[in-house]
Amino acid sequence: MTAIRRALNLRTTTAAIATTGAAAIALTLVPQAHADEQAKPAQPATAAAAVATQADHLAAKAKSAAKTKPSGETKAMSVADIQKNGVKKYGNRLDGWIRTSLDIMHAKGIPGSYKGLHSNIMRESSGNPRAINNWDVNARAGVPSKGLLQIIKPTFERFHVAGTKNDQYDPVANIVASANYAAHRYGTIDLVHSAY
Incomplete structure (x- = not known):
């Protein structure tokens, strides 16, 4: 032996x-x-721990990116400027709403990608900004999920981003508030793959 x-x-x-x-x-x-x-760092023991680790990493990366200013940039655009210019530049349809939202999210340090937003929008509302869920537990409690990312009013109000419309059905306001909520809860909308 x-x-x-x-x-x-x-x-x-x-x-x-x-x-x-x-x-x-x-x-x-x-x-x-x-x-x-x-010498290697310990790997997370569960899938939930792995997601939490990834969320922490993405949140730290987003904060770091928000602190750095690209060379040659003289002043940050306001949310109103981004929205005004973004809608004209990108168009008033799903692709434009997502791109405008990403500009605002970047300006506000909210992480997320086009792919993460698009896949969640398609799952939640099929791209219909007037979608409303009248059948789930939230609807039965009197606060139905609404809009592109099916956010309920109390969550929308809490995570609403100043400078966007205070309208749950507004596509850009709905996307940005939902992404802001997802960033606080999961680290980024990119880590959301089911109802949230």
Whole structure:
């Protein structure tokens, strides 16, 4: 046994197991970790921990990006400027609403991507800014989910971004408030893959 252990660079571990009144001993061979493997950071134990770790990373990245100003930029555009110019530049349809929202989100340090917003919008409302959910638990409680990202009024009001319309059905206001909520709860809208 000693020769095998040395040859395979293994260590032995014994564990006593009691089975129906009789004791049994299990012998397991466990490879020794190399020094470079021991230096690696521990991986999250669960999928939830992995998502939380990713959310923390993305939130930190967004805060860092919000603090840095690109060279040559003299002043940040206001949300009103972005909305005014964005709607004309991008158009008054889903693609334009998402792009305008991303400009505002970037200006406000709210993380998210086009793909993350688009996939959530399609799942929640199929791109209909007037969508309303009249059947779920929120609707039965008198606060139906509304708009592109199906946000309820109390959540919309709490996470509404100043400078956007105070209208739950407004496509840009709905997207930005929903992304702001998702950023606070999950780290980014990009990590939302089901009802939130």
